[in-house]
Amino acid sequence: MINDILFSVMNRPLVFRILACVVCLDLFEVKGQTNDWRSYVQEMAEEEPDETILENMIEELIQLENHPMNLNAVTRDALERFPLLSAGEAAGLADFLTKNRPVYTVYELRNVPSLSFNKIQLILPFFFVGEFETQEASLRMRDVLRYGKKELQIRLDKTLTERAGYRTYPDSVLARYPNRKYAGEDFYHSLRFAFSYREKVQFGVIVEKDAGEPLFRPLKGFDHDGFYFILREEKGFLKNVTLGDYRLSFGQGLIVNNDFMISKSWAVTNIVRRTQAPKRHFSAAESGFFRGGAAVFNLNPVSVTLFYSRKLIDANLSDEEITSFKTDGYHRTPLEISKKGNTREQVAGANVNYRKDRLQIGASAVYYSYNRKDNPALRDYNRYYLRGYHHWNASVDYSYRFSHLVVAGETAVAGNGAVATLNAIHYNPSSRLSVSLLHRYFPISYNALYGQAFSEGGKVQNEQGIYLGATCSLSSRISLTSYIDYVYFPWMKYGVDTPSHAIDGYFLGTYSFSDASKLDLRYKFKRKEKNAHYPDDESTTVLPYYTHKLRLRFALVPEKGWYFRSAAEAVRYRQQYVSEEFGYQLSQQIGYRGKGKMTGEMYGSYFDTDSYQTRLYSNERNLLNTFYIPSFYGQGGRLALSLRCAVTSKLSVSVKGAFTHYFDRDFIGTGTEKIDGSDRTDVYMYIRWKF
Structure with missing residues (x-):
């Protein structure tokens, strides 16, 4: 199957030329570290994108990064709440600290048997070594008010290309079709305020409106609002x-x-x-x-x-x-x-x-x-x-x-x-x-x-299955991760009129040239079943379909300076008795982060897929504290540019612009989201103020 994917992709001249450039990059050695937790979460999100789940995780990790845990005081419960540690890793770290406190440097984590080198590099930003505390300090209001940290986040997203829901319609049309036009402005906006004192006290407020919702509803404010208060x-x-x-x-x-x-x-x-x-x-x-x-x-x-x-x-x-x-x-x-x-x-x-x-x-x-x-x-x-x-x-x-x-x-x-x-x-x-x-x-x-x-x-509900997964490090440079999941659905599902089966397989191999550069190969396979028609037959039957995805990616990410990520992806979709469908995507990220106030990143991709079934997801990064992974199908390209300016040590402003062009269509989307034309332009702005 892998050979079939590669053959179909390499037969396209444009892909061959660009892929050759990607693979032939100079794999030179640069000291630094690639295990940035944001990149780690992003890679996990690419497997099964869910913006709500990932946004919750990112918010929690940012909270912990802003309030790192003292290895000489952190409790077992706090370690078990830490999302990046498994149950065994959290327990192993807690046992190690119980026996070896006080510790004098975070690098003593290397002595925890259950923690791999990569995992230690990943979690270092969330820990520090402070005073050894034999008992938990009492919670005092004056300490809360004096040492509590406050943060304000403002986000604004806008699609510059006009969509059908924001057009002007005659009253006679709206009287007959009232849902053809949105009631509000064509931008997304949210405002969040958060207060925290260590992990002991947390308080926050959030207000938000989606694009198309009124900014201020009469006497009700934003479309969505919420708050929380936690005392630990x-x-x-x-x-x-x-x-x-x-x-x-x-x-x-x-x-x-x-x-x-x-x-x-x-x-x-x-x-x-x-x-x-x-x-x-x-x-x-x-x-x-x-x-x-x-x-x-x-x-x-x-x-x-x-x-x-x-x-x-x-x-x-x-x-x-x-x-x-x-x-x-x-x-x-x-x-x-x-x-x-x-x-x-x-x-x-x-x-x-x-x-x-x-x-x-x-x-x-x-x-x-x-x-x-x-x-x-x-x-x-x-x-x-x-x-x-x-x-x-x-x-x-x-x-x-x-x-x-x-x-x-x-x-x-x-x-x-x-x-x-x-x-x-x-x-x-x-x-x-x-x-x-x-x-x-x-x-x-x-x-x-x-x-x-x-x-x-x-x-x-309606599922029986067995999952087997493993990960191993063959050496300090080579790591392998794989799983296979066999599933049986004993009752029919939406779009599947009989009991059915599924097989889900995954392989990821990573080779690290240095602490700052690595090459990974990922292969995903899925077999499921759905309602279908035999050719020239009006009756419905249930047939299997197969999806193969292959990705080759090289990353050069030193601790500071210029960094690069190059990726080539291919997908093959086949339903029994139906012709095969293919797709591929080539993408390149170039970014810079240094000692100055400005950091930035540029992302470019070209995609060519036969249908929605062969859609591929963008590998671009979004603004800090936000999460968005768009998918694409058809033929087109995407260019995104993001900049972040640390105005002061407490105030930062981030902006991003993204442009998508399709070569195979005259309109994008349907219904109220329809865009007449083959281009879409989006802008995003994010302000973060700590005080």
Whole structure:
């Protein structure tokens, strides 16, 4: 299959010439480090892009980077909350610190057996060595006010090319088609304020409007607003008090998890999830979070979490019953505005977690209530979906850590009696080898509205599967990561009228020429099934389809100065009995970061794909604290330029412009987002002020 992809790509002369230039770059040695955590998260995002999940993770990591953890004081709980450490790595680091405090330099992390060299380089910005603290300092209001850090973030995005929803229409047309025009201005805007004192006190406010939404609704302000307040005392009886908007995760996520979820490639070393105390929801996402209050009580060795959420949500209605939940957050047209907050949701739950040495056992329960009946239009594929006004889930989860082995799992029951289970093993005999094995069984009748666990189908329902992943370092320069996931869907799905199967495979090989330069080869394979028609046959059948993706990328990223990333990607899509489709993309990033106030980056790409099925994602970086990964299909090119100016040590301004041109079409998009023409131009601005 790989040969077929390469043959199809190399037969195109333009690709051959440019690819030759990419591969023949001078691979010279430069001292520095390539393990920037932002690049790491970006690479994970390229596997399964989800802007909401990644935005939450980036915000959390930025918060931790601005408030690094003291190795001589950090607690086990704080290490387990750190997203870049797996359960085994966090436990290994906590054990090392318990035995070796005080430590005198962050480079003593190299003595932690469970941490690889690459992982240590990745997490260094989040730690420092301070005074050895034998007990946690008490929380004093004068210290909070004096040493607390404040930050203001302002973001503005605008598409300069006119879209159909912003055109002027005669009143007679709008009277007949009121949803043809947006009610608001053609730009996105958000404003966020955050206050924090270490990890003990966090407070924040966010207001936001999407493009097309009115900037100020009469007497109501922005389209979306939220706040959070978190008070933490790691060793007190009341460990955590949270008010406002927050996120939670219990066990392996079978009943509650609106925290971020990891991609399958990341799961190779992070397969085991952990119960998490409430975290702030600082994202602009308007769904998928709780709004209310939560508290964590410490009854050592038992902790108890209680939470309650009450908020208005958007729903699509028919005869005053919910047919589906609207989660895109858009309120631009009269129809979208009419759905805003038309349903009340209440969620309450609890988790009891016992932890002693290497053993952890938890029990959780959650109850949902709506003021309207949830009643999707009955179809064969949704026969077992949740219906009614109320629902509940309960579960038991466990984990046990041996010296090099972690076993964990969760078994949950739904209100209708359906039982789901997920169990995983992570084996980490050394920092050079890691192996993960996971099995899940999600019945067709199991429903969990806020459940989000390891899955292929995106829901904790109608799925059985087994996943095997491994990563190893053959030497200091060569590392390999691979997984294979076999999935069975015992009931039909949307667009699949019979039970079906899926196979998902992945391989990533990386060769480091130096600390600053590396070459990686990534191959992804996926086989799934969907409804289709035989040629000259009107009847519907279910046929398999295959997707192969190959990427070759070279990166030269010294610690300071000029850096480069060159990539060539190819995709092949084939449905049984149907002709094959191909696509490729060539991209180049050039950037500069030095001691001066200005840093910048330029990104250029050329893509040529046969259809939406062979779409490819942009590898460009977005502005600091923002996340966006557009996808492209057809034939065209994209150019993006971003600049950042550190006006002072506390004030920075970032701007970005992006231009996309298509060679194969006269319009872009459809409906209210339609652009007449083959070009699209976007500008972004981001201001960050610390005070």
